[in-house]
Amino acid sequence: MAAPEAKVAPSIPPSLSLPPSQFARLQPHAYLLAHLSPPPASNQPSIRANGRAPSQFRVTSANAGSLTHTNGSAVVRIGDTAAVCGVRAELLHTEDIASWSVSQASGSHKRRRLADLGKKSAEEDEEDEEDDEEDRAHIEDLNLLVPNLSLSTGCAPGFIPGAPPSALAQSLSHQILSLLHSTRLVRADDLRIWYQPPNLGPEEPERHNEDEQMDMDAEHSPTSESKPREIKAFWVLYIDVMIISLAGNPFDAAWAAVLAALRDTKLPKAWWDVDNETILCSDNISDARKLCLRGLPVASSFGVFEADAAAGWRPNVIPDAEEQKAQDQKRKKGSQQSWILADPDGYEEGLSQERACIVVDKEQGGKGKTVIMKMEKHGGWTVDTEELRQLVDISARRWDEMKRMLDQC
């Protein structure tokens, strides 16, 4: 049995210094802390373990239209996190919607207005606000947008086959859906399929063919005396997101993928065929039209890394907010106690409890002012007004970056 001996012989005595990769695994918190707060004598800048500055995002790339069997698709990569999004449009006949033929006698009267809407839009005098309400009602109440996010098997260790959707996947699905609703990104009008019943009066010079009727959306109807046009069907957009590789910050990647995919989405021209009593779609690609999205909301996520968690112990008595501020002021020259890390990777996410996410948009394609669409933070108390103000600025810069990239793809 010489084998074990042979194995033992070349073994070198264990060295007392660990290679960085092992140090990172054994003492993750201390490792990151050492990077962020280098000893003042060393003259090294504060930098994250992955080589980024605290407010620096990872390299992001996007590619749209890579899946051919969908109506729109995109792949977005933020560092090692990659998300694929495919948008599939399916028809939903209004007769299949249980609540469609139901009108509420009281309340907002919104259902009753649905029937009148055709007339109204033909008259071209509708109020913008009312249209908004209609828009929201259709998309939200009829569930015309159905996002679903899945964390694919093996996207990160711990995602095993056959497991039901994790809480993370479910809550990301919800975040995407509620952001789609609250930003009102997709216009309901893009999803409606109208039908104008022909005027059967004998004086009508010629019967319009279906195609022309479809194009009448905006122009004043020549047959304004005729029956009001009605909605025959809706497009339902199934927005499936798959995180194929998860290395932190899945929400930014997923949302960017949804955004890019929706920008890429083309819906075929569809019309109601009276003779067959069904919806027909045009094969012709040139007939298909793109969705007209409202704005370009871009999400930026942040994680907060705290120095005092390193000791593995946190004092039970937490100082008052005011006190703490004063302490921080005093300490300012000394060592920093917490760092807000933009676009945290998986390693950093494991070390931060407090998260912040900001979704911003800029009016007039980037020239206007910055509008916040969503702002959230929870899990700690480092981030307050001042920090959020900085984060909004960082997010606004990120918006420019993302816009450039999405315009190219």
Next chain:
Amino acid sequence: MRPATAKWPKMVQKKTFDRPRRDSSPRCAIRKMSKEAPLSVAEREFILEALRENVRLDGRGADQFRSLNLSFGDEYGHVKLQLGKTSIVVRISSEVTKPRDDRPFDGLFNINLELSAMGSPAWENGRSNELEAYVTHVLDSVIRRSNALDTESLCILKGVSCWSIRADVHILDYDGNLTDAACIAIMTGLQHFRRPDAVVRDGQVIVYGVEERVPVALNITHKPLSITFNAFNEGHNIIVDATRKEEQSSEGELVIGINNGGDVCFLSKFSGAPVDAMEVVTRSNVALEKVKEINAQVERVMQADLAKRAKKGMAEESRAENDR
């Protein structure tokens, strides 16, 4: 290790997308988790010995229920039930949906029961256990399958729209006899519930708000309740409305679902030691008596509440008129 084709226990849902599934877990763990802390031998012996002398821990007779307390929330069909220390909230809700393709004339009615850690620390959130499956099965058989709620009356427009009635059972405190308590609470809720009025005009369904038209009561065909009997000491002692401790020391269970007219709509000798056939007959009589008793109480409490509501509604109406 998880099997490759892991099946998660209960996920019967309409929507195929974004369905909320929970962590699956190995079967054996479920069984272990749904168990309450076992009784000590001494405690069990004490209960059995006392029963031999026809004494129950709380001094009740063998055929006596614990005090039943029913109250109602602000909404119709919101029932809070207290049976001894077992406490349940039932909410009935309605919405307009499309009827099933194979039953265009029928509305929908579903009972949802989920045990959460609120009722007992032994139940784990988001995981089904045997008790949950069992109680759901009994409730389904006694109330839904016996057609206590006339589903045909829920049809609005054939094949197009119908009412979907949903009963959600929240168990707040569990101290035995979940089945009977839930049954009483659901039946009370169904009788108390008022759905909005809906009419069909030119193929358009119009739903009237509660302020506009008097909401409509559901069509209850009969009022079945389940009565659970627990057997002890080789079938010598059979009691109703067992507490949690009595349930734990029980050797067998007999459930009878019966209505005021004496029609048995559910009968189950599900598990445990055998019970004398004659007992089933005699216990049916006891059950009938109990059901009549409870139904009378439900009726009394409910009428009192509805009268109170009517009075309040009238007062509000006159106030509104005065304002005008």
Next chain:
Amino acid sequence: MVGPTASLSILSRADGSASLKCPTTGYNVLGSVNAPIELPARRDALKPEEATVEVFVKPGNTTAGVGERYVEGILRSVLQKVILGRERGFPRRGVVITLAIIGGDAVERGDSYLNILPTLLQVSLLALLSAAVPMSMTFSTALLGVTKSGDIICNPSAAEAKAASSLHVLAFSSKGHLLLDESQGRFEFEQWESVRERAFSICRGMATPGADGDVTMGDGGDEARINGFICETVEDHLHRDYSWKIDSA
């Protein structure tokens, strides 16, 4: 305006429980806490030196969906931070919080969960207090809406919330930290700052730093101070629990 009503320790099986009814939003939430409790089925997820906080939200008349998972995540991250999970008896065990929405409208799929989030947070806090779970601090929450005309409304009803241009939920700790912010809609940062100020005064009363650097609590106007409300609820309950002792003294 009628303030919220709360009661503590109303359930017998759970270690701690509380219910809260908010008249403006119509929500009635019942919460229970079991802690510390063994979680054998989650053994691999337990942390070696800290308690595991589990939150479960049970909607009143629908089946739980993705929205519940999301709000559970938020609740967990907030509560985990204030619960002292390293105290004796807590590491490697669970703090299980179950919240049942027993009154009020259901949150539809994809609807914003912000309307009910403050109530859920408040109930969890009261239930944790009722279960005597050690916490580093308490907190109070506020729900604010900004209307299209730019006015800030406090505790908007469901209809008002739907019409609002942005909705904000903020939680402040008893020591004045901003623990949580969830803002949705269209707004600018300056707007948010005034929302924060307003929320702070609702939660904590007007904090005016005195000359000696001490913070004196002013009156928050006609808006009930939520922080005070929580204190009162707990005080009332203590009075009832210790009435035998107080009477005999």
